[in-house]
Amino acid sequence: MTGDEGVRLLGPAEIRGLAESLGVHPTKKLGQNFVHDPNTVRRIAAAAGLDDTDVVMEVGPGLGSLTLGLLPRAAHLHAVELDPVLAARLPATVAEYAPGLTDRLTVHHRDALQITAAEMDPAPTALVANLPYNVAVPVVLQALANLPSLRKGLVMVQLEVAERLTAAPGSKIYGIPSVKLAWYASSRQAGKVPAAVFWPVPNVESGLVAFTLRPQPETAVPRTEVFAVVDAAFAQRRKTLRAALAGWAGGPAQAEIALRAAGVDPQARGEQLTVTEFAAIAAHRYREPR
Incomplete structure (x- = not known):
């Protein structure tokens, strides 16, 4: 399982082995579903459209599956992880599976809903993440509100949420998330992700949402x-x-x-x-x- 620049990606055996060594039992409370399919990681990393100047903010890196796929494509990566055990382990995982890229990683043991732009240097230009289902919309909107350096993003969310975020006016599922994301960015669905590529397997499908920041509507109203x-x-x-x-x-x-x-x-x-x-x-x- 080889990634870009000699990076090894995590498969099912590595994911379960890491979790067992850390005593990690995925919880619904934290929305933990770990991607264990290298091809899916490569697909998401490619779909993010990063260039070598991009600084990525990854929310909820977990055991590091997507982190390893993103590091070769970015100038730097800020991994924001709420779980203290996972946050502490991530640098060692990167050192083991991507030894030449450790200097590109900064881990923040923080709640993504509370982290500020001042805490991330260099400033992030892209949000790329497999987001916990229970906080997906707040995390996206909070990042767009508080990180003026962001230019684009690709997030994996519950398929129903992906459809709502990208819905157009006139649709029955068009609502608050649709309008608020449209305030900041143009968005589109960028594909589905089957449940089978996760451990544990969720009972719903996932979807990718790509967005590109644009000038906010011309108005003097806050x-x-x-x-x-x-x-x-x-x-x-x-x-x-x-x-x-x-x-x-x-x-x-x-x-x-x-x-x-x-x-x-x-x-x-x-x-x-x-x-x-x-x-x-x-x-x-x-x-x-x-």
Whole structure:
């Protein structure tokens, strides 16, 4: 099992051996499902579209399967791992399986939802990760909000989450994650990953989501104000926007005024609007005297 630049990748025997030596028993609480198929690792590493200047942030490296596939393709890799046992072991695994690339790795024993840009030097340009299912969306959105150096990403998430993140307006699964990711980036589904390549085998399929950062919508309204409209619109997604945004706007009449000022039909529903339209609605209220 050979990877780029003499790197050896982890297969089923290596994964189970490492876990046994560490006394690691994968837990649902931490969303631990370890990839044990080298071909899948190569596929994900290639799909990430990295160049030799990219600095990768990998969330939840676990036993190091994907880490070993990414290191030859990146200038540096920040591995952010919550589990103290796994975080402590990762440098030794890289030294054993990718001995020439140890200087490219920095391990952060941290919660990915709390890590800051100041803690990562050099600054990350790409988020590439097999994300725990239970925190996938918050991790992606938090990274995009707090790491201005990011340019692109490829994340593996539950297939249903992948579909929601990349959904377009008008779709039944278009919702808060779809709109908020669209605020930062263009995104697309980049393939499915079968359950059989994981240990333990999850009871759902996984999907890859690729995204590329783009200029945020042109508006003087802070992101938090726009996201407040999004949250309100989808909190009661069966209702018209006139009704759903009443609490946010101060009443149905005020909501209708804001909607009409933004060129949005008050009888429309949140799932029909683009992120730009949500920003236009927020802009009307934001400009009003408080």
